[in-house]
Amino acid sequence: AQKVTQTQTSISVVEKTTVTMDCVYETRDSSYFLFWYKQTASGEIVFLIRQDSYKKENATVGHYSLNFQKPKSSIGLIITATQIEDSAVYFCAMRGWGGRALIFGTGTTVSVSP
């Protein structure tokens, strides 16, 4: 069975610093897709970034980047130069090669203070 685990419940950082959050996954698929989503205080869920397992290069979009360590089944999210509006719950998710469903972790709450 596929599983996604986010062990960090919450992280607090100061504005303009870097925050890193962890995610580990379990799958028997040789190829799969990994995603990070952000849920704002209003409840909106926003897609941030994805990593396809067959790509060796870590994905980067704006001030979001990934630390993909395939041998460790790990996909960390790094947010640089954090802003107050980065305060949110961040979800890691996985989809198997032949599947459609996203399997979500339980989320990490990030609080960015001035």
Place this chain on the structure above:
Amino acid sequence: EAAVTQSPRNKVTVTGGNVTLSCRQTNSHNYMYWYRQDTGHGLRLIHYSYGAGNLQIGDVPDGYKATRTTQEDFFLLLELASPSQTSLYFCASSGEDAEQFFGPGTRLTVL
């Protein structure tokens, strides 16, 4: 970016009541999904569809029916609502090998 809308945004019903949640997407995506979000569980897939008339069972389907009437419209039906179905419900859509885009959510309370 896909536009996904949901209605109603909030709904209160009683145990045994009949509820229909609606979702519409306007970017011609083939796939549509219904999730529920509960504290401690994250988002869990209820049902999904890859086109009009198609329905696939998700991970937590018990107590839910769904119907995809057109490429744009996907409905979630609770025919005998129970308090355990009190939750935040999200609809999403996606293309073939792409990320999913979510609607704003519907908060359902079953008294």
